[in-house]
Amino acid sequence: MDIVFIFEWLDASWLAELSKSSAGVFAMVQTVHIASMVMLGGMVMLGDLRMMNVLLPNVPSATIINGTRKWIWLALLFIILSGLYEASAIAMKLAHNSFFFAKMAGLGMGMAFILTIRSAVYSRAPAVVEGEGVNNNIQLDEVVQPWVVKLVAVTSLLIWFSVASAGRWIGFS
Amino acid sequence: MLNELLFKFASWLDTFQSSTDLHESLYMYAWVESTHVLTLMLFLGMLLVIDLRLLGVAFTDVAASKIVERLDKPMMIGFVVMVISGMLLFYAIPVRSTQSIWFRIKVVLLIGAGINAFLIRNMTRSTDMAWDNDPKPPKRIRVGAGLSLALWTGVIAVGRSMAYDWWDCHKEMPYFMYWAAGCVNEMAAYE
Numbered sequence: 302m303d304i305v306f307i308f309e310w311l312d313a314s315w316l317a318e319l320s321k322s323s324a325g326v327f328a329m330v331q332t333v334h335i336a337s338m339v340m341l342g343g344m345v346m347l348g349d350l351r352m353m354n355v356l357l358p359n360v361p362s363a364t365i366i367n368g369t370r371k372w373i374w375l376a377l378l379f380i381i382l383s384g385l386y387e388a389s390a391i392a393m394k395l396a397h398n399s400f401f402f403a404k405m406a407g408l409g410m411g412m413a414f415i416l417t418i419r420s421a422v423y424s425r426a427p428a429v430v431e432g433e434g435v436n437n438n439i440q441l442d443e444v445v446q447p448w449v450v451k452l453v454a455v456t457s458l459l460i461w462f463s464v465a466s467a468g469r470w471i472g473f474s
Numbered sequence: 475m476l477n478e479l480l481f482k483f484a485s486w487l488d489t490f491q492s493s494t495d496l497h498e499s500l501y502m503y504a505w506v507e508s509t510h511v512l513t514l515m516l517f518l519g520m521l522l523v524i525d526l527r528l529l530g531v532a533f534t535d536v537a538a539s540k541i542v543e544r545l546d547k548p549m550m551i552g553f554v555v556m557v558i559s560g561m562l563l564f565y566a567i568p569v570r571s572t573q574s575i576w577f578r579i580k581v582v583l584l585i586g587a588g589i590n591a592f593l594i595r596n597m598t599r600s601t602d603m604a605w606d607n608d609p610k611p612p613k614r615i616r617v618g619a620g621l622s623l624a625l626w627t628g629v630i631a632v633g634r635s636m637a638y639d640w641w642d643c644h645k646e647m648p649y650f651m652y653w654a655a656g657c658v659n660e661m662a663a664y665e
Contacts, residue, residue, distance in 0.1 A: 324638060332631040335514065339630075343519020349546070360536050368533045372526075416643050462512070469511055473504045 308396035311389050320390035323451035327390060334383040338409040338465060341376035345461050349454040352423060352430060362431050366423050377412065400470040414460055422453045477656040483573035487565060496566040503566055510559035517552030518626055520545045528619035530610035532617045536607045538615075573643050575655040576635040583632065587625040594618040626641070 303355040306439040311317060320327055350356040375424055425445045496503055516571045526532035527541045541591035551641055564571050573576045597615060605611050611619075641647060 326642070328635050328638060329631070331549045331634050332627070335511070335630050335634060336627055339514055339518040340522055342515025346516065346519055346548075347523055347545075356548065357536070357540065360540065364533070364535055368536075372532065393547045465512055465515060466508060470504070 305396050306367075308392040312392035314389060316386065317389040317392060320386050327387070330383045330386045333379055334387060337376045337379035337383065338468075340372055341380060342461065344372045344376065344467065345457060348373075348423075349457045352426065352454040353451050354430060362423065362426055373415065395471070398471055398474055400467045400474050404464055404467035404471065407460055407467060411457075411460045411464055414457060419453055419457050422450055426450050477653070477658055477661075480572050480656055480657045481569070484568040486570035490565075493568060496562065504564075506559050506566070510556060510563060513552050513556045513559065514630070515552075516629075517556050518547055520549035520552065521622065521626065523629050524549070525619040525622050528598070528611055528615050529623075530608075530616060534609035538608075538611060539598060539603055539606050570642070571636070573656045573658075574636055575641045575651065576632045576638075578654070578656070580629055580632045580636070583625050583628045587622065587629065590618060590621050590625060594622065612626045 320330075345355060348366050348369045351358075351360070351362050357365060389399075422445055425443045426445050427447055427450070429447055430450050496506070523532070524542055524545055525538070527534070527538055533541060566576075593601070594615070597618065605615070639645070641651060641655055643652070643655060643660050647655075647657075647660075649661070649664050652664060653655075
């Protein structure tokens, strides 16, 4: 399916007019994009490394995962808004940029992964991961194996690393 | 005087073939720059978690000392990689970087952030951590954490601005800007 018309529409929009009009504002929006990326990366890494028992193993994992949740979504909100602004300035370039499409695919995959698999598996973490004596109300037969939790954590890290790498590479292509 | 010295040092670095090779390489420079930016996520990501806890807005049910101590190691790993990759980026483009107003502001902000981090570290490692489990740390700690976030946001902003040539030496600028950016030759031409 040809989706170039979306980029053409974006390129002709008032947002593109605005983003192309001031390099200073564009640089500030880029700063917001990077700062949000830092927030997303920090919170995702904290959660995933906790589930791998690498960071803060003595703190119940639910405390960490619940604590990171709102920051992850806040960061994603800012990433998407600032990213849209940035994309509008170079819409026609992005229409034919493989790294941009890789980044969008990774972003979609990452968000879907957080909402489904990551969330489902982390909430069923065994006591060896979750922390002794704090395993919540889940049934024993719902508890997943520790290696599954670690696999999900590694997958999550890989997805977000790929998104950030693809994003960086847009600038070089 | 200092501007001349810095310019001479940068020009000397620029004479190395490896500096030119790195700058002109098809992929290596991009890899180094990507590493620099991606390591931000590790270093600043961990620092953000620490600062948010010290501000009393995140992970308030976890002892502050636990967050500070346990995240210190990954944060420092990120910092070391960031410094090495940053030095390589400087080595690849020494003259333009030395004469970049943004780079100079970045160095000042980095020094400020370093001093602030040293002070926070002292305050959070002292034996007097009666507030350790308090959701909201004392005001001096919160001010330090807020300052840390502001300084590092500034570092990101000026780091990003280095890519633009708004205040490069070849541009028409007031004398003060030539001086601030260290445009030695342009200053000489002005006089």
